[in-house]
Amino acid sequence: MDITIHGLDGLSASLRAAWHGAMDESPRFANPFLAPEFAMGVARHHGGTRLAVLREKGQPVGFFPYERNSFGVGRAIGLGLSDCQALVHRPGVTWDTHELLRACRLSVFEFDHLIEDQQPFGAYVTGTFASPVLDLKAGEEESYAQWLRGAYPGLAKTTLKKERRLGRDLGEIRFVHDERDPRMLRTLMRWKSAQYRRTGRMDRFARPWIVALVDDLFQVREEHFTGVLSVVYAGDRPVAAHFGPRSATVFAAWFTAYDPELSYYSPGLMMHLRMADAAGRDGVRIMDMGRGDKEYKDWLKTRELRVGEGFATRPHPVATAHRLWRRPVRGLRNTVLAHPRLREPADRLLKTVGTLRTSRRGDGRDAGSAR
Structure with a gap:
């Protein structure tokens, strides 16, 4: 698997067409938040955006938009705004998560609306939630x-x-x-x-x-x-x-x-x-x-539907620190949201x-x- 990194602002027409094609080949990628137009919109107004393109035999087969800060901490594109997140790919394509994060120069990748069946990320999902x-x-x-x-x-x-x-x-x-x-x-x-x-x-x-x-x-x-x-x-x-x-x-x-x-x-x-x-x-x-x-x-x-949240990581001190900081915050929020006796007083x-x-x-x- 060859992985190349691209800017999203001004993405080429050929890569956009290949991305659209991957969306069309699977109904689970039909959500507009997974389209290149959303990622490109975020890139025009928010810093640190990137796109990893996965290639097989020279052909683009997977698209992974993300945000990266100067410490190598990554987030799903538009985290906090996007209601659907995924690595969009053609049928049958798989990837090694550590290899992907290394190529993206990420120590950790945070997500909160990951679609089901993203198996390489499965081990990093800390909770799944209903999306009506x-x-x-x-x-x-x-x-x-x-x-x-x-x-x-x-x-x-x-x-x-x-x-x-x-x-x-x-x-x-x-x-x-x-x-x-x-x-x-x-x-x-x-x-x-x-x-x-x-x-x-x-x-x-x-x-x-x-x-x-x-x-x-x-x-x-x-x-x-x-x-x-x-x-x-x-x-x-x-x-x-x-x-x-x-x-x-x-x-x-x-x-x-x-x-x-x-x-x-x-x-x-x-x-x-x-x-x-x-x-x-x-x-x-x-x-x-x-x-x-x-x-x-x-x-x-x-x-x-079910969506997942979690932190995909590779061995790195920054990943450990980020997970120790963010996971308790998410856990407390989810506990409050899951229990009406806690949620109503919080509201x-x-x-x-x-x-x-x-x-x-x-x-x-x-x-x-x-x-």
Whole structure:
């Protein structure tokens, strides 16, 4: 196995085509977060990005995008933003993890949404977690909407009832699946940023490079990666919005937010149901909700995928130090998330911190989110 290292900004057309080809040969690589367009977007706005290309008989057969710092610590590309990670490869290709890390000049490689069946990384997975998905064609003759009405008739009925009431109260409901007005993208980011602060979470949109990345991906219109902005309007008023990437067959739920003044109408659920319907009619087979325990995901999912987190390492002092530092932090977080008795008090504490934070800034009523 020959491994060469490349920059991602300005990746050649031939390597992009080979990468797309590897995605097309296996449905498990169809997620848009595994596309070169996502990795190239991160590279344009975030330092330390690289691509390892695996070759057999001179032909590129595997693609491993990653981030590397000056100490040789590596992370999955877009770690903290990406909901799907993998070494994308053609069928039958395998690799030696130590050899790969040496070629990449990495002592450790951290991941948190690794797809199943990446066997060379298997020994380094420290935990696996559910990633709910919606099969938009639940059966040969059954649409997702039909499946949901059968599985949760009360939920579907209540959501539609609230949608009709919202239409009566504020104006006709209008859903734009692929909104191209950049002003609505800024509105979504403003809503989401305020929601992060209000709930005590890290505000992703306080980081200029993430704002620039989302702006960039909004412009991408390719078969394997298209940035899709969806908006629900009541009359002329935006009610809820979502931005996420899609490939030809997979749509990834990413950033969702809504107007908290309208929370009574359940705009988050309204948005997800509208998106699922529109994406299914547009040829998407799977809507990936991403890792995380949320009640609305349990309501909407048809099944679950499994994703792994962990640290692939080779013998090196930096790898040992990094693992000793990061693993307890991840373990504590996962313990809290896995136990409702711990998670609920932690959420209340974060919201209290967020309320104090936003009350000082005077922006505590800007946003809401279903995610």
